[in-house]
Amino acid sequence: MKFVMADLPPRQRYKLLVSTVTPRPIAWVTTCGRNGVVNAAPYSFFNAMGDDPPLLVLGLLKDGAGANKDTATNIIETGEFVVNLVSEDDAEAMNQSCVDAPRDVSEIDYAGIETAPATRVAPPLIASAPVSFECVRRELLEIGPRQVIAVGEVLVTHIRDALVADLDRLHIDTAAMKLIGRMHGAGTYLRNSDTFTMQRPAYDPARVGRADGETR
Numbered sequence: 001m002k003f004v005m006a007d008l009p010p011r012q013r014y015k016l017l018v019s020t021v022t023p024r025p026i027a028w029v030t031t032c033g034r035n036g037v038v039n040a041a042p043y044s045f046f047n048a049m050g051d052d053p054p055l056l057v058l059g060l061l062k063d064g065a066g067a068n069k070d071t072a073t074n075i076i077e078t079g080e081f082v083v084n085l086v087s088e089d090d091a092e093a094m095n096q097s098c099v100d101a102p103r104d105v106s107e108i109d110y111a112g113i114e115t116a117p118a119t120r121v122a123p124p125l126i127a128s129a130p131v132s133f134e135c136v137r138r139e140l141l142e143i144g145p146r147q148v149i150a151v152g153e154v155l156v157t158h159i160r161d162a163l164v165a166d167l168d169r170l171h172i173d174t175a176a177m178k179l180i181g182r183m184h185g186a187g188t189y190l191r192n193s194d195t196f197t198m199q200r201p202a203y204d205p206a207r208v209g210r211a212d213g214e215t216r
């Protein structure tokens with residue numbers, strides 16, 4: 001079947017995207033409001049987008065009334081955020097923190113989340129997260145009426161000591177982080193334990209009928 005996206009209302013485009021582009025990693029984002037309230041919320045329109053500078057990107061949709069969500073408002077106002085990754089152990093607290101809490105209510109208190117100070121930005125780290133990235137806003141893209149895309153530069157990466165398997169070679173024990181990702185629908189998740197490996201192949205000219213070395 002073919003769906004011309006421009007012919008669909010936003011909600012249906014959303015469904016097509018989020019039920020196909022899976023799994024999506026989850027950014028558990030902490031920000032500070034100008035009112036001093038620490039905000040936490042999960043965002044799965046999220047990924048890493050580069051290494052020079054090191055970039056993380058968040059897709060922040062507007063709320064039902066067409067207003068920016070608190071995370072977007074705080075990133076716009078302060079230019080700072082922390083992306084925490086979500087382990088299986090934190091799944092319940094992450095889920096609690098997605099409630100539509102009033103702006104003066106901190107999801108940190110609401111969901112019983114423990115925090116730890118960051119070093120270069122004001123928003124705190126989530127203490128139980130295996131990995132946290134201290135970010136400053138590099139770009140804010142308002143593409144269309146329903147979303148803001150925040151591009152953050154990672155200033156500092158925190159990884160729990162036990163997950164650094166070999167410091168010299170920077171081998172990180174990704175499996176031990178037990179991260180979860182978001183799948184289709186409102187409440188389907190997956191664990192990152194179902195992995196397999198494939199070696200990256202070298203180009204073989206014989207497959208396209210060329211002699212060895214004749215690559216153009």
Ligand SMILES: Cc1cc2nc3c(=O)[nH]c(=O)nc-3n(C[C@H](O)[C@H](O)[C@H](O)COP(=O)(O)O)c2cc1C
Pocket residue numbers: 026039040041042043044045046059060061062069070071072094095097098099100101182
């Ligand atoms: C796993 C998960 C992923 C989510 N991803 C997004 C997302 O990518 N973009 C978005 O706008 N909302 C997303 N949401 C919904 C927000 O977390 C929710 O609207 C939250 O109340 C926003 O909080 P805030 O206003 O404190 O930023 C997600 C919710 C969950 C549970």
